[in-house]
Amino acid sequence: MYTAKGTLNRDDQLRKYSPLVRRLAHHMIAKLPPSVEVDDLIQVGMIGLTEAIARFEPSQGVQFETFASQRIRGAMLDELREGDWMSRGSRKSQKDIEHAVHRLQQKLHRAPMESEIAAELGMSLADYQHMLAKVRGTQLVYLEDISGRDDDDEGFLDRHMGDDEADPSSLLQDQRMRMALVEAIKNLPEREQHIMSMYYEHDMNLKEIAAVLGVTESRICQLHSQSIARLRTKLREH
Template sequence: METNVKAIELKDLWRRYKASGDGRARERLVVAYSPLVKYVAGRMASGLPAHVEEADLISYGLIGLISAIERFDLGREIKFETYAIPRIRGAIIDELRSLDWVPRSVRARAREIERANAKLEHKLQRAPTDEEMANELDMTMDEFQDALIQISNSTIAALDELWTVSDASGDQISLLDTLQDPDAPDPEKIVDASELKDRVADAIARLPEREKLVIALYYYENLTLREIGEVLGVTESRISQLHTKAVLRLRSRLQSEDAEAGL
Protein backbone atom coordinates (compact mmCIF):
# COMPACT_ATOMS: atom_id res chain seq x y z
CA MET A 1 0.00 0.00 0.00
CA GLU A 2 2.77 2.42 0.99
CA THR A 3 4.65 1.64 -2.23
CA ASN A 4 1.56 2.43 -4.28
CA VAL A 5 1.06 5.72 -2.45
CA LYS A 6 4.68 6.69 -3.08
CA ALA A 7 4.33 5.81 -6.77
CA ILE A 8 1.23 7.98 -7.03
CA GLU A 9 2.98 10.86 -5.25
CA LEU A 10 5.98 10.60 -7.57
CA LYS A 11 3.75 10.55 -10.62
CA ASP A 12 2.04 13.72 -9.38
CA LEU A 13 5.41 15.40 -8.72
CA TRP A 14 6.61 14.55 -12.22
CA ARG A 15 3.37 15.88 -13.72
CA ARG A 16 3.60 19.16 -11.80
CA TYR A 17 7.27 19.69 -12.57
CA LYS A 18 7.08 18.91 -16.27
CA ALA A 19 3.84 20.86 -16.74
CA SER A 20 4.87 24.12 -15.09
CA GLY A 21 8.47 23.83 -13.90
CA ASP A 22 7.28 23.78 -10.29
CA GLY A 23 10.47 24.33 -8.27
CA ARG A 24 9.05 22.73 -5.14
CA ALA A 25 8.12 19.60 -7.08
CA ARG A 26 11.63 19.44 -8.50
CA GLU A 27 13.16 19.69 -5.03
CA ARG A 28 10.98 16.85 -3.80
CA LEU A 29 11.96 14.72 -6.81
CA VAL A 30 15.65 15.30 -5.99
CA VAL A 31 15.04 14.18 -2.41
CA ALA A 32 12.98 11.17 -3.51
CA TYR A 33 15.67 9.92 -5.90
CA SER A 34 18.71 10.89 -3.80
CA PRO A 35 19.22 7.24 -2.68
CA LEU A 36 20.26 6.55 -6.30
CA VAL A 37 23.17 8.95 -5.84
CA LYS A 38 24.26 7.29 -2.61
CA TYR A 39 24.04 3.86 -4.30
CA VAL A 40 26.19 4.91 -7.28
CA ALA A 41 28.68 6.84 -5.13
CA GLY A 42 29.03 3.90 -2.74
CA ARG A 43 29.80 1.47 -5.55
CA MET A 44 32.33 3.81 -7.13
CA ALA A 45 33.98 4.66 -3.80
CA SER A 46 34.85 0.99 -3.21
CA GLY A 47 37.19 1.07 -6.21
CA LEU A 48 38.81 4.44 -5.57
CA PRO A 49 41.74 5.53 -3.38
CA ALA A 50 41.03 6.14 0.30
CA HIS A 51 41.59 9.89 0.01
CA VAL A 52 38.56 10.22 -2.28
CA GLU A 53 35.66 10.97 0.07
CA GLU A 54 32.30 9.33 -0.60
CA ALA A 55 30.62 12.57 0.49
CA ASP A 56 32.39 14.37 -2.39
CA LEU A 57 31.22 11.71 -4.84
CA ILE A 58 27.66 12.19 -3.60
CA SER A 59 27.84 15.94 -4.16
CA TYR A 60 29.15 15.38 -7.71
CA GLY A 61 26.44 12.79 -8.33
CA LEU A 62 23.67 15.14 -7.24
CA ILE A 63 24.58 17.37 -10.19
CA GLY A 64 23.94 14.41 -12.49
CA LEU A 65 20.66 13.60 -10.74
CA ILE A 66 19.36 17.16 -11.11
CA SER A 67 20.34 17.19 -14.79
CA ALA A 68 18.60 13.84 -15.29
CA ILE A 69 15.40 15.14 -13.67
CA GLU A 70 15.45 18.26 -15.84
CA ARG A 71 16.03 16.32 -19.07
CA PHE A 72 13.93 13.22 -18.47
CA ASP A 73 11.11 12.79 -20.98
CA LEU A 74 8.03 11.24 -19.38
CA GLY A 75 7.01 9.97 -22.81
CA ARG A 76 10.02 7.64 -22.99
CA GLU A 77 9.09 4.14 -21.99
CA ILE A 78 11.93 3.60 -19.57
CA LYS A 79 12.15 3.87 -15.82
CA PHE A 80 13.69 7.06 -14.51
CA GLU A 81 16.23 5.01 -12.53
CA THR A 82 17.50 3.45 -15.77
CA TYR A 83 17.88 6.89 -17.29
CA ALA A 84 19.41 8.54 -14.23
CA ILE A 85 22.06 6.08 -13.00
CA PRO A 86 24.48 6.47 -15.95
CA ARG A 87 24.10 10.25 -15.75
CA ILE A 88 24.85 10.28 -12.04
CA ARG A 89 27.89 8.10 -12.66
CA GLY A 90 28.92 10.29 -15.59
CA ALA A 91 28.74 13.46 -13.48
CA ILE A 92 30.99 11.87 -10.86
CA ILE A 93 33.47 10.69 -13.49
CA ASP A 94 33.51 14.10 -15.19
CA GLU A 95 34.33 15.84 -11.91
CA LEU A 96 37.07 13.36 -11.02
CA ARG A 97 38.57 13.79 -14.49
CA SER A 98 38.50 17.57 -14.15
CA LEU A 99 40.57 17.21 -10.98
CA ASP A 100 43.06 15.15 -13.02
CA TRP A 101 44.18 13.15 -9.99
CA VAL A 102 45.11 9.94 -11.84
CA PRO A 103 48.93 9.89 -12.22
CA ARG A 104 50.19 9.93 -15.80
CA SER A 105 52.46 7.00 -15.01
CA VAL A 106 49.42 4.90 -14.09
CA ARG A 107 47.60 5.89 -17.29
CA ALA A 108 50.70 5.00 -19.30
CA ARG A 109 51.09 1.63 -17.58
CA ALA A 110 47.43 0.79 -18.28
CA ARG A 111 47.97 1.53 -21.98
CA GLU A 112 51.12 -0.64 -21.99
CA ILE A 113 49.16 -3.56 -20.53
CA GLU A 114 46.37 -3.10 -23.07
CA ARG A 115 48.86 -3.09 -25.96
CA ALA A 116 50.69 -6.15 -24.61
CA ASN A 117 47.42 -8.02 -24.20
CA ALA A 118 46.32 -7.17 -27.76
CA LYS A 119 49.69 -8.28 -29.19
CA LEU A 120 49.70 -11.59 -27.31
CA GLU A 121 46.06 -12.35 -28.07
CA HIS A 122 46.75 -11.86 -31.77
CA LYS A 123 49.83 -14.07 -31.58
CA LEU A 124 48.44 -16.82 -29.32
CA GLN A 125 44.79 -16.70 -30.42
CA ARG A 126 43.73 -16.88 -26.76
CA ALA A 127 43.87 -14.79 -23.60
CA PRO A 128 47.48 -14.59 -22.37
CA THR A 129 48.37 -15.78 -18.89
CA ASP A 130 49.79 -13.48 -16.22
CA GLU A 131 53.22 -15.05 -16.76
CA GLU A 132 53.08 -14.36 -20.50
CA MET A 133 51.95 -10.79 -19.87
CA ALA A 134 54.75 -10.20 -17.36
CA ASN A 135 57.34 -11.56 -19.81
CA GLU A 136 56.02 -9.41 -22.64
CA LEU A 137 56.18 -6.33 -20.41
CA ASP A 138 59.65 -7.31 -19.14
CA MET A 139 58.36 -7.43 -15.56
CA THR A 140 58.52 -9.91 -12.75
CA MET A 141 55.23 -11.45 -11.67
CA ASP A 142 55.26 -9.33 -8.51
CA GLU A 143 55.78 -6.16 -10.57
CA PHE A 144 52.91 -7.10 -12.88
CA GLN A 145 50.55 -7.76 -9.96
CA ASP A 146 51.59 -4.51 -8.29
CA ALA A 147 50.89 -2.64 -11.54
CA LEU A 148 47.36 -4.05 -11.63
CA ILE A 149 46.78 -2.93 -8.04
CA GLN A 150 48.06 0.57 -8.83
CA ILE A 151 45.74 0.83 -11.82
CA SER A 152 42.74 -0.49 -9.92
CA ASN A 153 43.38 1.95 -7.06
CA SER A 154 43.84 4.96 -9.30
CA THR A 155 41.58 4.60 -12.28
CA ILE A 156 37.84 5.03 -12.60
CA ALA A 157 37.76 3.04 -15.83
CA ALA A 158 35.00 0.46 -15.77
CA LEU A 159 32.82 -1.30 -18.31
CA ASP A 160 29.98 1.16 -18.00
CA GLU A 161 32.38 4.05 -18.61
CA LEU A 162 34.27 2.47 -21.49
CA TRP A 163 31.46 1.85 -23.91
CA THR A 164 28.54 4.20 -24.31
CA VAL A 165 26.19 4.84 -27.19
CA SER A 166 24.07 7.88 -28.02
CA ASP A 167 20.32 7.85 -28.22
CA ALA A 168 18.24 10.03 -30.52
CA SER A 169 18.40 13.00 -28.14
CA GLY A 170 22.20 12.86 -28.00
CA ASP A 171 22.30 11.55 -24.44
CA GLN A 172 25.03 9.07 -23.58
CA ILE A 173 23.63 5.75 -22.38
CA SER A 174 25.72 3.09 -20.69
CA LEU A 175 25.83 -0.03 -22.80
CA LEU A 176 25.58 -2.21 -19.72
CA ASP A 177 22.33 -0.50 -18.78
CA THR A 178 20.89 -1.40 -22.18
CA LEU A 179 22.06 -4.99 -21.69
CA GLN A 180 20.71 -5.37 -18.18
CA ASP A 181 17.40 -3.53 -18.02
CA PRO A 182 14.32 -4.87 -19.82
CA ASP A 183 12.94 -1.31 -19.85
CA ALA A 184 16.00 0.09 -21.58
CA PRO A 185 15.55 2.57 -24.48
CA ASP A 186 14.19 1.43 -27.82
CA PRO A 187 17.14 -0.15 -29.68
CA GLU A 188 16.13 1.76 -32.82
CA LYS A 189 17.04 4.96 -31.03
CA ILE A 190 20.57 3.81 -30.19
CA VAL A 191 23.33 4.17 -32.75
CA ASP A 192 24.89 0.78 -33.57
CA ALA A 193 23.77 -0.60 -30.18
CA SER A 194 23.04 -4.11 -31.45
CA GLU A 195 26.42 -4.50 -33.10
CA LEU A 196 28.28 -3.10 -30.10
CA LYS A 197 26.25 -5.26 -27.73
CA ASP A 198 27.22 -8.37 -29.70
CA ARG A 199 30.89 -7.37 -29.70
CA VAL A 200 30.95 -6.83 -25.95
CA ALA A 201 29.07 -10.06 -25.27
CA ASP A 202 31.54 -11.96 -27.46
CA ALA A 203 34.52 -10.29 -25.77
CA ILE A 204 33.19 -11.16 -22.31
CA ALA A 205 32.53 -14.75 -23.40
CA ARG A 206 36.19 -15.12 -24.39
CA LEU A 207 37.54 -13.96 -21.04
CA PRO A 208 39.23 -16.52 -18.78
CA GLU A 209 36.58 -18.15 -16.57
CA ARG A 210 37.59 -16.44 -13.33
CA GLU A 211 37.60 -12.96 -14.90
CA LYS A 212 34.29 -13.68 -16.60
CA LEU A 213 32.79 -14.64 -13.24
CA VAL A 214 34.04 -11.43 -11.61
CA ILE A 215 32.50 -9.35 -14.41
CA ALA A 216 29.19 -11.21 -14.08
CA LEU A 217 29.02 -10.86 -10.29
CA TYR A 218 30.07 -7.20 -10.27
CA TYR A 219 28.09 -5.78 -13.19
CA TYR A 220 25.12 -8.14 -13.40
CA GLU A 221 24.61 -9.32 -9.83
CA ASN A 222 25.69 -5.97 -8.32
CA LEU A 223 28.03 -7.51 -5.75
CA THR A 224 30.86 -5.38 -4.38
CA LEU A 225 34.48 -6.47 -4.90
CA ARG A 226 34.62 -7.45 -1.22
CA GLU A 227 31.49 -9.60 -1.55
CA ILE A 228 32.88 -11.30 -4.66
CA GLY A 229 36.06 -12.08 -2.72
CA GLU A 230 33.98 -13.73 -0.01
CA VAL A 231 32.11 -15.79 -2.62
CA LEU A 232 35.32 -16.94 -4.32
CA GLY A 233 37.33 -17.30 -1.12
CA VAL A 234 40.05 -14.81 -2.04
CA THR A 235 41.00 -11.31 -0.90
CA GLU A 236 39.33 -8.12 -2.12
CA SER A 237 42.72 -7.09 -3.49
CA ARG A 238 42.85 -10.21 -5.66
CA ILE A 239 39.34 -9.55 -6.98
CA SER A 240 40.39 -5.98 -7.75
CA GLN A 241 43.29 -7.35 -9.81
CA LEU A 242 41.00 -9.72 -11.71
CA HIS A 243 38.50 -6.93 -12.38
CA THR A 244 41.24 -4.62 -13.67
CA LYS A 245 42.70 -7.32 -15.91
CA ALA A 246 39.28 -8.08 -17.35
CA VAL A 247 38.49 -4.42 -18.09
CA LEU A 248 41.90 -3.79 -19.70
CA ARG A 249 41.61 -7.03 -21.67
CA LEU A 250 38.14 -6.13 -22.95
CA ARG A 251 39.16 -2.60 -23.86
CA SER A 252 42.26 -3.75 -25.73
CA ARG A 253 40.18 -6.34 -27.61
CA LEU A 254 37.60 -3.80 -28.78
CA GLN A 255 40.26 -1.25 -29.67
CA SER A 256 42.10 -3.89 -31.72
CA GLU A 257 38.89 -4.74 -33.56
CA ASP A 258 38.29 -1.05 -34.27
CA ALA A 259 41.86 -0.66 -35.58
CA GLU A 260 41.50 -3.67 -37.87
CA ALA A 261 38.22 -2.27 -39.17
CA GLY A 262 39.88 1.08 -39.79
CA LEU A 263 37.60 2.92 -37.34
Protein backbone atom coordinates in the same frame (compact mmCIF):
# COMPACT_ATOMS: atom_id res chain seq x y z
CA MET B 1 4.65 16.81 -3.57
CA TYR B 2 3.63 19.74 -5.78
CA THR B 3 3.47 23.44 -4.88
CA ALA B 4 0.45 25.69 -5.43
CA LYS B 5 1.99 26.63 -8.81
CA GLY B 6 2.00 22.99 -9.94
CA THR B 7 5.76 22.56 -9.68
CA LEU B 8 7.57 19.92 -7.65
CA ASN B 9 8.20 20.74 -4.02
CA ARG B 10 11.97 21.06 -3.93
CA ASP B 11 12.58 20.15 -0.28
CA ASP B 12 10.26 17.14 -0.37
CA GLN B 13 11.88 15.83 -3.54
CA LEU B 14 15.41 16.37 -2.23
CA ARG B 15 14.57 14.32 0.86
CA LYS B 16 12.81 11.60 -1.11
CA TYR B 17 15.44 11.15 -3.81
CA SER B 18 18.68 11.77 -1.92
CA PRO B 19 19.00 7.96 -1.42
CA LEU B 20 18.86 7.65 -5.23
CA VAL B 21 21.85 10.00 -5.49
CA ARG B 22 23.82 7.96 -2.96
CA ARG B 23 22.91 4.70 -4.70
CA LEU B 24 24.03 5.98 -8.11
CA ALA B 25 27.23 7.39 -6.62
CA HIS B 26 28.16 4.12 -4.92
CA HIS B 27 27.35 2.14 -8.06
CA MET B 28 29.61 4.42 -10.11
CA ILE B 29 32.43 4.60 -7.54
CA ALA B 30 32.77 0.80 -7.53
CA LYS B 31 34.05 1.04 -11.09
CA LEU B 32 36.40 3.99 -10.63
CA PRO B 33 39.88 4.29 -9.14
CA PRO B 34 40.22 4.77 -5.37
CA SER B 35 41.34 8.38 -5.93
CA VAL B 36 37.72 9.32 -6.68
CA GLU B 37 35.83 10.25 -3.50
CA VAL B 38 32.25 9.04 -3.26
CA ASP B 39 31.31 12.17 -1.29
CA ASP B 40 32.37 14.31 -4.26
CA LEU B 41 30.08 12.33 -6.56
CA ILE B 42 27.21 12.59 -4.07
CA GLN B 43 27.71 16.35 -3.81
CA VAL B 44 27.54 16.94 -7.57
CA GLY B 45 24.76 14.36 -7.82
CA MET B 46 22.67 16.44 -5.42
CA ILE B 47 23.23 19.42 -7.70
CA GLY B 48 22.01 17.29 -10.60
CA LEU B 49 18.94 16.32 -8.56
CA THR B 50 18.22 19.97 -7.78
CA GLU B 51 18.40 20.82 -11.49
CA ALA B 52 16.13 17.88 -12.30
CA ILE B 53 13.50 19.13 -9.85
CA ALA B 54 13.64 22.61 -11.40
CA ARG B 55 13.41 21.37 -14.99
CA PHE B 56 11.00 18.46 -14.70
CA GLU B 57 7.83 18.75 -16.74
CA PRO B 58 5.18 16.06 -16.01
CA SER B 59 3.66 16.73 -19.43
CA GLN B 60 6.73 15.14 -21.06
CA GLY B 61 5.40 11.72 -20.08
CA VAL B 62 8.59 10.62 -18.31
CA GLN B 63 8.69 9.41 -14.71
CA PHE B 64 10.56 11.79 -12.44
CA GLU B 65 12.94 9.12 -11.15
CA THR B 66 14.03 8.28 -14.70
CA PHE B 67 14.49 11.96 -15.54
CA ALA B 68 16.35 12.63 -12.28
CA SER B 69 18.63 9.61 -12.73
CA GLN B 70 19.76 10.98 -16.09
CA ARG B 71 20.50 14.40 -14.63
CA ILE B 72 22.28 12.98 -11.59
CA ARG B 73 24.49 10.69 -13.65
CA GLY B 74 25.16 13.49 -16.11
CA ALA B 75 26.34 15.75 -13.30
CA MET B 76 28.65 13.01 -11.98
CA LEU B 77 30.09 12.33 -15.43
CA ASP B 78 30.71 16.05 -15.95
CA GLU B 79 32.63 16.10 -12.69
CA LEU B 80 34.76 13.15 -13.82
CA ARG B 81 35.45 14.80 -17.16
CA GLU B 82 36.71 17.93 -15.42
CA GLY B 83 39.10 16.08 -13.11
CA ASP B 84 41.99 13.83 -14.11
CA TRP B 85 40.83 10.97 -11.88
CA MET B 86 43.31 8.46 -13.19
CA SER B 87 46.98 9.34 -12.80
CA ARG B 88 49.27 9.46 -15.80
CA GLY B 89 51.28 6.59 -14.33
CA SER B 90 48.20 4.40 -13.99
CA ARG B 91 47.05 5.17 -17.50
CA LYS B 92 50.49 4.30 -18.87
CA SER B 93 50.54 1.06 -16.89
CA GLN B 94 47.12 0.09 -18.22
CA LYS B 95 48.20 0.77 -21.78
CA ASP B 96 51.43 -1.15 -21.30
CA ILE B 97 49.44 -4.16 -20.12
CA GLU B 98 47.01 -3.88 -23.03
CA HIS B 99 49.83 -3.71 -25.56
CA ALA B 100 51.56 -6.71 -24.01
CA VAL B 101 48.32 -8.71 -24.08
CA HIS B 102 47.78 -7.75 -27.72
CA ARG B 103 51.30 -8.79 -28.76
CA LEU B 104 50.99 -12.14 -26.97
CA GLN B 105 47.55 -12.88 -28.41
CA GLN B 106 48.91 -12.26 -31.89
CA LYS B 107 51.84 -14.56 -31.22
CA LEU B 108 50.18 -17.32 -29.19
CA HIS B 109 46.68 -17.24 -30.74
CA ARG B 110 45.17 -17.69 -27.27
CA ALA B 111 44.68 -15.74 -24.08
CA PRO B 112 48.12 -15.32 -22.47
CA MET B 113 48.69 -16.47 -18.92
CA GLU B 114 49.54 -14.05 -16.15
CA SER B 115 53.16 -15.19 -16.03
CA GLU B 116 53.49 -14.75 -19.80
CA ILE B 117 52.21 -11.18 -19.64
CA ALA B 118 54.68 -10.43 -16.85
CA ALA B 119 57.53 -11.87 -18.94
CA GLU B 120 56.43 -9.85 -21.98
CA LEU B 121 56.60 -6.71 -19.85
CA GLY B 122 60.06 -7.73 -18.66
CA MET B 123 59.13 -7.93 -15.00
CA SER B 124 58.60 -10.50 -12.29
CA LEU B 125 55.15 -11.93 -11.63
CA ALA B 126 55.05 -10.10 -8.28
CA ASP B 127 55.89 -6.77 -9.93
CA TYR B 128 53.26 -7.34 -12.61
CA GLN B 129 50.62 -8.13 -9.98
CA HIS B 130 51.63 -4.94 -8.16
CA MET B 131 51.10 -3.04 -11.41
CA LEU B 132 47.65 -4.59 -11.77
CA ALA B 133 46.79 -3.46 -8.25
CA LYS B 134 47.90 0.09 -9.07
CA VAL B 135 45.43 0.37 -11.93
CA ARG B 136 42.61 -0.88 -9.72
CA GLY B 137 39.22 0.39 -10.73
CA THR B 138 39.90 0.82 -14.41
CA GLN B 139 36.76 -0.41 -16.05
CA LEU B 140 35.99 -0.69 -19.74
CA VAL B 141 36.36 3.09 -19.63
CA TYR B 142 39.02 5.46 -18.36
CA LEU B 143 39.92 9.10 -18.75
CA GLU B 144 40.82 9.10 -22.42
CA ASP B 145 37.56 7.29 -23.14
CA ILE B 146 35.56 9.93 -21.31
CA SER B 147 37.31 12.95 -22.78
CA GLY B 148 38.00 11.58 -26.23
CA ARG B 149 41.65 12.60 -25.91
CA ASP B 150 43.13 9.29 -26.96
CA ASP B 151 42.97 7.49 -30.31
CA ASP B 152 39.19 7.66 -30.56
CA ASP B 153 37.49 10.69 -32.09
CA GLU B 154 34.69 10.49 -29.56
CA GLY B 155 34.86 9.42 -25.93
CA PHE B 156 33.51 5.98 -25.02
CA LEU B 157 31.34 7.37 -22.25
CA ASP B 158 30.09 10.19 -24.46
CA ARG B 159 28.95 7.58 -26.99
CA HIS B 160 27.33 5.23 -24.53
CA MET B 161 26.41 7.14 -21.37
CA GLY B 162 26.51 10.86 -22.01
CA ASP B 163 23.26 11.38 -23.91
CA ASP B 164 20.41 12.66 -21.73
CA GLU B 165 17.95 11.02 -24.09
CA ALA B 166 19.57 7.62 -23.61
CA ASP B 167 18.82 5.11 -20.88
CA PRO B 168 21.58 5.81 -18.33
CA SER B 169 21.65 2.19 -17.18
CA SER B 170 22.65 0.95 -20.63
CA LEU B 171 26.41 1.19 -21.07
CA LEU B 172 26.61 -0.59 -24.39
CA GLN B 173 23.69 0.39 -26.57
CA ASP B 174 25.33 -0.43 -29.86
CA GLN B 175 24.35 -4.01 -30.68
CA ARG B 176 27.56 -4.77 -32.50
CA MET B 177 29.65 -3.62 -29.54
CA ARG B 178 27.43 -5.55 -27.15
CA MET B 179 27.89 -8.76 -29.14
CA ALA B 180 31.62 -8.15 -29.33
CA LEU B 181 31.78 -7.73 -25.56
CA VAL B 182 29.83 -10.93 -24.94
CA GLU B 183 32.14 -12.83 -27.29
CA ALA B 184 35.25 -11.28 -25.71
CA ILE B 185 34.13 -12.31 -22.22
CA LYS B 186 33.57 -15.88 -23.46
CA ASN B 187 37.21 -15.98 -24.54
CA LEU B 188 38.54 -14.95 -21.14
CA PRO B 189 40.14 -17.58 -18.89
CA GLU B 190 37.41 -19.33 -16.92
CA ARG B 191 38.14 -17.68 -13.58
CA GLU B 192 38.14 -14.22 -15.13
CA GLN B 193 34.85 -15.02 -16.87
CA HIS B 194 33.29 -15.70 -13.48
CA ILE B 195 34.66 -12.44 -12.07
CA MET B 196 33.39 -10.33 -14.96
CA SER B 197 30.00 -12.02 -14.85
CA MET B 198 29.60 -11.29 -11.14
CA TYR B 199 30.87 -7.74 -11.57
CA TYR B 200 28.87 -6.63 -14.60
CA GLU B 201 25.86 -8.93 -14.77
CA HIS B 202 25.17 -9.23 -11.05
CA ASP B 203 26.51 -5.81 -9.94
CA MET B 204 28.67 -7.36 -7.22
CA ASN B 205 31.58 -5.31 -5.95
CA LEU B 206 35.13 -6.63 -5.70
CA LYS B 207 34.85 -7.37 -1.98
CA GLU B 208 31.75 -9.49 -2.52
CA ILE B 209 33.37 -11.38 -5.40
CA ALA B 210 36.42 -12.07 -3.25
CA ALA B 211 34.21 -13.58 -0.56
CA VAL B 212 32.46 -15.85 -3.07
CA LEU B 213 35.73 -17.08 -4.60
CA GLY B 214 37.54 -17.37 -1.27
CA VAL B 215 40.47 -15.12 -2.18
CA THR B 216 41.59 -11.66 -1.11
CA GLU B 217 40.02 -8.51 -2.50
CA SER B 218 43.44 -7.42 -3.75
CA ARG B 219 43.70 -10.61 -5.81
CA ILE B 220 40.27 -9.94 -7.36
CA CYS B 221 41.44 -6.40 -8.12
CA GLN B 222 44.45 -7.81 -9.98
CA LEU B 223 42.40 -10.27 -12.00
CA HIS B 224 39.75 -7.67 -12.74
CA SER B 225 42.34 -5.21 -14.07
CA GLN B 226 43.89 -7.97 -16.17
CA SER B 227 40.48 -8.93 -17.57
CA ILE B 228 39.81 -5.32 -18.50
CA ALA B 229 43.11 -5.18 -20.41
CA ARG B 230 42.11 -8.31 -22.32
CA LEU B 231 38.63 -6.97 -23.11
CA ARG B 232 39.83 -3.54 -24.17
CA THR B 233 42.36 -5.16 -26.47
CA LYS B 234 39.62 -7.24 -28.07
CA LEU B 235 37.06 -4.42 -28.27
CA ARG B 236 39.50 -2.13 -30.04
CA GLU B 237 39.18 -4.47 -32.99
CA HIS B 238 35.46 -3.58 -33.32
